[in-house]
Amino acid sequence: MNHAAPAAPAPRAALLPRLSFLRLSLLAAIVLCCASWVYILNVDSNQSHSFFSAETWRRGVSFLKDLAGAGSTATPAFAQASAWRETGRLAYQTLAMAVLGIGIAALVALATFIFGARTLMTGELAPYGASAWRALYIAARAFFTLTRSVPELVWAMIAVFIFSPGILPGAIALGIHNAGILGKLSSEVVEGLDPRPMRALRSSGAGRFQVLLYGVLPEALPRFTTYLLYRWEVIIRTTIVVGFVAAGGLGQEFRLAMSHFHYTTLSLILIWYLILVAAVDIAAVLLRRLAR
Amino acid sequence: MTPRFFESRRVLTLLLLAALAWSLTAVSWRGDLIHSGGFRAIGEIFAAIVRPELSADTLAIAFRASWTTVAYAAAGMTLALALAFPLGVLARSTTHQLAASIPARAFLAFFRSVHELVWAWLFVAALGLSPVAAVLALGIPYGGILGRIYAELLQDVPQAPIRALRTAGASEWRIFWHARLPMALPDMLSYTFYRFECAIRSSAIMSFIGLGGLGREIQLSLDDIAFGRMWTFLYFLIALVLIVDLWSTAVRRRLAP
Numbered sequence: 001m002n003h004a005a006p007a008a009p010a011p012r013a014a015l016l017p018r019l020s021f022l023r024l025s026l027l028a029a030i031v032l033c034c035a036s037w038v039y040i041l042n043v044d045s046n047q048s049h050s051f052f053s054a055e056t057w058r059r060g061v062s063f064l065k066d067l068a069g070a071g072s073t074a075t076p077a078f079a080q081a082s083a084w085r086e087t088g089r090l091a092y093q094t095l096a097m098a099v100l101g102i103g104i105a106a107l108v109a110l111a112t113f114i115f116g117a118r119t120l121m122t123g124e125l126a127p128y129g130a131s132a133w134r135a136l137y138i139a140a141r142a143f144f145t146l147t148r149s150v151p152e153l154v155w156a157m158i159a160v161f162i163f164s165p166g167i168l169p170g171a172i173a174l175g176i177h178n179a180g181i182l183g184k185l186s187s188e189v190v191e192g193l194d195p196r197p198m199r200a201l202r203s204s205g206a207g208r209f210q211v212l213l214y215g216v217l218p219e220a221l222p223r224f225t226t227y228l229l230y231r232w233e234v235i236i237r238t239t240i241v242v243g244f245v246a247a248g249g250l251g252q253e254f255r256l257a258m259s260h261f262h263y264t265t266l267s268l269i270l271i272w273y274l275i276l277v278a279a280v281d282i283a284a285v286l287l288r289r290l291a292r
Numbered sequence: 293m294t295p296r297f298f299e300s301r302r303v304l305t306l307l308l309l310a311a312l313a314w315s316l317t318a319v320s321w322r323g324d325l326i327h328s329g330g331f332r333a334i335g336e337i338f339a340a341i342v343r344p345e346l347s348a349d350t351l352a353i354a355f356r357a358s359w360t361t362v363a364y365a366a367a368g369m370t371l372a373l374a375l376a377f378p379l380g381v382l383a384r385s386t387t388h389q390l391a392a393s394i395p396a397r398a399f400l401a402f403f404r405s406v407h408e409l410v411w412a413w414l415f416v417a418a419l420g421l422s423p424v425a426a427v428l429a430l431g432i433p434y435g436g437i438l439g440r441i442y443a444e445l446l447q448d449v450p451q452a453p454i455r456a457l458r459t460a461g462a463s464e465w466r467i468f469w470h471a472r473l474p475m476a477l478p479d480m481l482s483y484t485f486y487r488f489e490c491a492i493r494s495s496a497i498m499s500f501i502g503l504g505g506l507g508r509e510i511q512l513s514l515d516d517i518a519f520g521r522m523w524t525f526l527y528f529l530i531a532l533v534l535i536v537d538l539w540s541t542a543v544r545r546r547l548a549p
Binding site for chain 1: 300301303304307308311312314315316317318319320325326327329330331333334337359362363364365366367369370405406407409410413417418419420422423424425427485488493494496497500507510511514526529530533534539542543546547
């Protein structure tokens with residue numbers, strides 16, 4: 001770019017540090033972090049024993065020993081083939097819950113993301129009767145905000161009021177939350193698209209649906225798939241958490257093992273959890289290569 | 293666009309649809325998928341959306357719980373930064389520091405492979421119920437994610453200035469401080485602010501295992517089947533996420549080149 005040389009900066013700017021929005025934000029973030037630590041350490045020191053005491057260390061070591069099965073005469077769960085099979089079945093369910101969750105999220109997001117793209121719903125590319133489409137745009141954005149602001153776990157707590165415990169309420173909870181995330185991200189992809197090809201299609205007589213089909217979707221869908229696979233990596237980590245309340249897969253067993261002090265079963269569940277996470281991470285990398 | 297391009301995309305679509313079909317077979321489709329009171333519960337939950345409970349007591353609890361949620365998130369992010377920066381710097385793959393980069397990557401991968409709530413439960417079971425446990429539980433997986441992204445950002449900076457410095461005889465350390473870090477810093481800050489928004493949500497659900505905060509209040513209201521109160525706390529959570537979202541978007545817009 002060929003800008004003229006900027007005028008000499010005002011002398012005051014050199015003397016006072018510029019109080020820009022960024023500086024203020026950084027300062028606010030630092031103050032917030034310090035205040036939070038003061039609050040947390042204060043609460044902690046009012047407890048019967050502080051986190052920073054020898055007691056914590058002793059407890060931590062004995063917990064690790066319990067996980068390893070030391071000090072108990074029983075065969076640890078991770079040394080029994082039957083326990084591996086049993087938790088393996090739960091891991092299979094957990095994987096299914098994750099896939100179903102991302103499937104629901106993808107279908108809901110695919111059905112709604114076009115309505116969340118400002119550039120398509122308002123302005124020159126918008127269909128006639130713009131106010132109705134504008135209302136639809138606002139509704140889509142409100143839907144994304146509501147669904148993604150509420151964490152999966154809370155959706156799961158609500159879902160078990162409606163559905164019988166099992167994979168389904170967990171998958172629905174994962175689906176609702178991630179539909180909001182995927183929908184918002186994909187709408188923003190559409191908004192960021194170069195408008196010139198769409199305008200060209202439009203001015204050469206293409207209908208609005210044809211603009212969508214040939215101008216928007218071929219550009220947006222590959223990005224959508226990439227986001228989908230990224231979210232899948234996150235979802236597999238969250239499935240166990242949703243299972244705490246939705247009573248499906250490894251999460252439920254984790255909760256039971258925790259409350260019955262079956263610590264070696266707990267280690268076995270954690271091993272399966274790490275296997276699942278690693279497997280999904282690798283699968284997502286391979287699938288992303290296909291998406292390119 | 294080559295035909296090959298279409299082929300691999302089609303394979304991917306088929307694979308994803310097949311996975312979805314497989315996952316549907318794992319659900320036991322019995323008659324009682326929605327339990328007896330289910331439909332009434334849907335009605336009550338949605339009716340309560342427009343009737344949140346706004347008594348002074350509830351609002352006071354909501355404000356206190358919001359602060360706890362923000363405090364866990366901010367303190368957790370501080371810890372995450374303290375973990376992510378050194379490990380991220382070590383983990384970026386350069387030929388001359390493989391010995392440091394492989395273990396650093398392994399640590400980051402391990403930190404982020406376990407969900408923050410699972411960490412929280414393990415810490416509480418192992419070490420006792422303390423807000424510091426919540427901070428650790430949030431800081432470790434977030435440190436893992438931030439560290440990975442930092443490593444990538446530090447690696448993907450434009451190579452020309454770095455080559456120029458190297459030809460001029462600058463040490464790797466100087467190149468890092470004077471070229472790599474300054475070039476990657478805006479993106480690193482931008483991503484950190486984005487993660488802070490996620491940390492608010494994560495911190496809200498921490499309370500599920502007994503640590504205070506908005507999630508705890510939501511859970512208590514659900515235990516009382518007080519849907520109106522639940523929506524009050526949910527609205528507080530949504531507002532909190534929105535505020536941080538707006539803030540981080542504003543910061544990121546100014547950091548973008």
